[in-house]
Amino acid sequence: MTARKENSTYTLNEKFITDCDLTYAANKIGGRWKIVILDKLGNRKLRFSELKKEFPYISERMLTLQLRALEQDELVKRTVYAAVPPRVEYELTPIALEFLPIFCQLSAWGKKNKALKENRS
Amino acid sequence: MTARKENSTYTLNEKFITDCDLTYAANKIGGRWKIVILDKLGNRKLRFSELKKEFPYISERMLTLQLRALEQDELVKRTVYAAVPPRVEYELTPIALEFLPIFCQLSAWGKKNKALKENRS
DNA sequence: GTCATTACTTACAAATTTGTTTGTACCATA
């Protein structure tokens, strides 16, 4: 996400991992914010400031970085309206939409297993 | 995974994020290695050294750390056999098994979208 | 007694990710 790397074990491992379809996909939604951003954007367009409001403590920098990365990966589409106060809207691309059912299942898993843990404590 | 944190924005964000079922689940399989380890373990028990062989450049330290974390989260079960050269086997727990169909879908997404990208370049 | 094997652990270092702060460009309105 930042930029320069080399030919270290770190990079070799990264290559190995993104060769695999499973981890290739996992990497697209990895990191702290991407998956929640995609989820929020699930059914509607949102402006930068609207997205920011969804996450109380996210820094603008983080939000920008994540959105840029998602745009790069063609998971979100960014539309700029040349309006008086700037207005930018973000929405999911078709390939990102295909993630939504997977998110549902993940979410269901999370719900179920969080409940399990709580019942034991 | 290391240990000490505080009450920083970093931590607040983390709490916010693990409150959500979706990201709670995502965090269980986050990081570079967890998802591949779970996938490898999908249908069979594997010893430490067998797992290591699956990932050419993983360090023993990383493998241990990931396995410990997965054990902590009750996604893998660790069995030690008191044998002459130590023998330890890892296998998925029932709740981890429920991840496997999700992995399939992620993998399918990855395959499809990797192909899409390649056809354009 | 020395070596090899397995599954680690420890101390250390490098790389990456995440967050903080400050600042910018653009008009419109008071």
Place this chain on the structure above:
DNA sequence: TATGGTACAAACAAATTTGTAAGTAATGAC
């Protein structure tokens, strides 16, 4: 003319993740 809102960018700093190198314990083979 000063101020305010939006969507960022840049420089810097903190936190976490990942990797390197070396060592440990038990035991049987040589």
